[in-house]
Each structure stands twice: as C-alpha cells, then as structure tokens.
Amino acid sequence: MKGVTVKVVTISNCSVLLIIVQLFISSVVFAGGPTRLINDVLKVPIFKSKNISMNQPVSRVSIGNDKIADILILRAKELYIVGKSLGTTNILVWDDEDKLVDMINLEVTHDLNSLRQRLFHYLPGENIGVETSQGQLVLSGQSSSLAKMNTAVELAKGYATAASVGKVRSEVLNMISIGGGHQVMLEVTVAEVSTEISRKFDSKMSLTFSGSNGTGGIVNGVGAGLGASISSGFFGSLINGDMQFDFALDVAKQNGLAKILAEPNLTALSGQKAEFLAGGEFPVPVPSEEGTTVQFKNFGVGVSFVPTILDSGKINLNLKVLVSELTNSHGVGVTPTGSTSTLVVPSIIKRTAETTVELADGQTIAIGGLLSDTLRDSVTKLPGLGDLPILGQLFRSHEFISGQTELVIMVTPRLVRPFNKKDISLPTDGFVPVSDMEFYLLGKMTQQNPPDSTKSPNKKANHSILTNDGGTNQHYGHQLKPTKTN
DSSP states (O other), rough: OEEEEEEEEEEEEEEEEEEEEOSSSSSSOOOOOSSSTTEEEEEEEEEEEEEEEEEOOOOEOOOEEEETTEEEEEETTEEEEEEOSSEEEEEEOOOOTOOOOEEEEEEEEEOOOHHHHHHHHHHTTTEEEEEEEEEEEEEEEEEEHHHHHHHHHHHHHHHHHHHHHHHTTOOEEEEOEEOOEEEEEEEEEEEEEEEEEEEEHHHHHHHEEEEETEEEEEEESSSTTTTGGGGEEEEEEEEEEEEEEEEEEEEEEEEEEEEEEEOOOEEEEEOOEEEEEEEEEEEEEETTTTTEEEEEEEEEEEEEEEEEEETTTTTTEEEEEEEEEEEEEEEEEEOOTTTTOEEEEEEEEEEEEEEEEEEEEOOOOOEEEEEEEEEEEEEEOTTTTTSSSTTGGEEEEEEEEEEEEEEEEEEEEEOOOOGGGGGOOOTTTTTTEOOHHHTTTTOOEEEOOOOTTTSSTTOSSSOBOGGTOOOOOOSSOOOOOOOOOO
C-alpha cells in the first residue's frame, strides 16, 4: 500500500492500531480499490441495522468505539452494522492478505426518516428540516404558527428521549422560525363611572345656665354656636337673663359623579407577555432594624396579556386588567424612628379582572358587571333627648352616604405588522411655536406650516394603519387644530 505506514503496539494484551496516513493526492486509494472515500460518513439510525456490500472479500474488521455500534461479517463481501448509541466512530476493514482496504466513518443518528414521516403526517405543508448533530436533534426551517412549531418540538422530544441511552442524553435544538404576521396589538378600553349621594344633618347646640353658685347646661357637638363650624345650614344664639342658648344646624346634600376612561394600546409577539400601566407610584415607608426604607407601589390602569395565535387564525388571550386609585379612608400613619412627624400612607381601592378568552382578529369582548355598591348610615345623638320627636333632632347628628361604582372593560385583539413611517402624518406635523409679537399682539398660540407636498393629501393626523400593509385599520393618536382668534 503506497504512502501508508501501519504500526501495531501491544499493551496489556490489548492491541491498539495506530495509523499514520500520508496523503500524496487529494484522496487515498487502497489496494484492491476503495469502497468509499474517507470523507464520506455512513449514517445508521439508532437501534436499527444496515448491510454494507464491499468491493472485495473481507477478512477482518475493527470498530473504534464498540459502545456506539456493533459490526459483523455476514459474508465475504457483506458487513452488518447495528446502531447502539448516538455518536460517531470509524470502521477499519482488512482483506485476506491482512491489508487495510477501507476506512469507514460511521455516525449513529436518531431515527430521522421516521420523525420526518410523523411531521409530514401531523403537520403537512410545514417547511421543517430534521438533522442530528452529536446527540442533539436539530429542527430547522420555518413554521406557519407558534402552535405548529410547538407540536413539532414535542414530536422531536419523543424521539430524543427514546434515543437516550445510559449517560448519553439527547436533547432537541429548536432553530425553527415563525413566518407571517404574528404580532398582536391589544386595544383596551376601561370605562368607570362612580356616583355618590350624601345627605347630612349635623346639630350642634349649647344651653347654658349661669347663677351665683356656678354654671351648668347641655352641650351637643364641638364648637356649638360657632357659625364658622358648619359648611351649610343655620345658626343662631339666644340670651335671656342667666340663660344662653347657641345652636348650629349643618344641613347639606351632595351629589358626586366621577368618570375614568383609559384606552391603552400595546403590541406583543405571539406567546410573549406585554404589560402596560397608566398611573404612577406612591412611596410606602417600611421600618426595619437598619432604619426606614421606602418601597413604591403602583396604582392606575394596568394591563397585562399573553396572546397566542392558533392554527384556526383565532387569538387565545390570557388577560389581566387592574384599575386602582388612592384613598385616605383606610390610611395608615407611620412615625419614623427619631422623628416626631407622622407619615400617612394611603390605601388603594382596587378592581381586578383576569380571564382567558379566544377571539378572532378584530372581535371585541366586554367584561362588565363589576359593580361596587356602598351604603353608610351613621347617627350620633344625646341619650334620651335625641329620641324626642321633632325636638330630638337638635340633639342628634345623622349622616347618610350612598355610592355606586360600575366598571366596564372592552378588549379587542388585532394582528398587526410594522408600517412605513414616511407615509404617515403625525398630529404635530406642521405646527411650530409663534413669535413673541404674534403671541402678545395677535393672541396666537400656534401656527401651522403649509402642508408637505411629498405626503399624500388624504393622510390626516388622526391616521389609520393601512390594512393592505398588514396592519390594523384603527385610528391612533389625536388631531391638533390651530386656534382661531377673533
């Protein structure tokens, strides 16, 4: 054999074959002709067998790692190979004259053909490639949806688990990309209306008798007889000899109405989480051994959602909406160490809705019925005198408060794609600050430049993302108008 030197070393009854190959040309030609090139790799699926036909009779074979595969000589020119474990090794072949006639690179792989058939059966039309690399099962290509990609990964995990032998553990390397538009924009409308009716009758009176031996009388309320102590009502004073009678009637009726409206829009990839908070944070002092630290708590309108685009084109939406506001009705006073001042930490009125729904692109679901009804009726009276008919009202205070809050949340998911900014007009386009002369003499606040001829005249500041660009057809932002002066 030209250009090949073979040396055999025997150590502890074990023969180790060391081959030093000197290449004089780009490929090596063995005596009798090669069965295949050295750079070729013979792939055998794990736990399966394969027969190899040789060009000349085979007398003896040797495998580099017998834990990866077993090899037998079935006939003079036929080899039988069984894959035992994932990995690579090589096979040496000798002829009847004990000459090395072939060197075969062997790789035991996953059962790739069987996995490809499963993927084609369960996911027809998906462009998914399957390869193996040193024990890893590699998935590549492009999937049309996240759900189909997850299905392919789960199928591959079953083959990877089945190919794990002993300490050799097989894993799935997912290199699949998701094609198409798989970004979801969530339009959330939070509408809250709060009404409150309050009726109050507060009586403050003082009846005083003075004599040569002392003074006595009846007092109801604090600051009786002081007109400044009431918000609305009547007050008066009567003096007759040694008797003085002061009274103040605080009579009030209040009707309150409050409205909260938030319309946050946010976008996330399919399967990814997005969060939004329109509100703020308030400090909360937390005493500790090292001193007082400050933590911040969120309040306002918060939205958190995870969209998943399904094969049917619908959107599975895991949604959480939180509406909270500060109140001092249940506040807590905290006095820091070494300080005489007291910090009042407000409490939070919170309304939360969490649900999982399935919607089509552009459909809307409303979460309603979040009603909160409160009623408070309190009476403070002087024992005995406060129970008298009619006149007993002078010796009692009565307060009635009724409130109701209704919260409605509307959610609309949409499939969106990015758009070209150069074709979009913004609400601030064309508006520039006015000069001092225009401001002081003419009363102008803003002025608008002539419209840009490079942009379409049909584009408005309150613009829509065009649907033929793969985006939503909903309006965004607000439109500014120049101020007219008389």
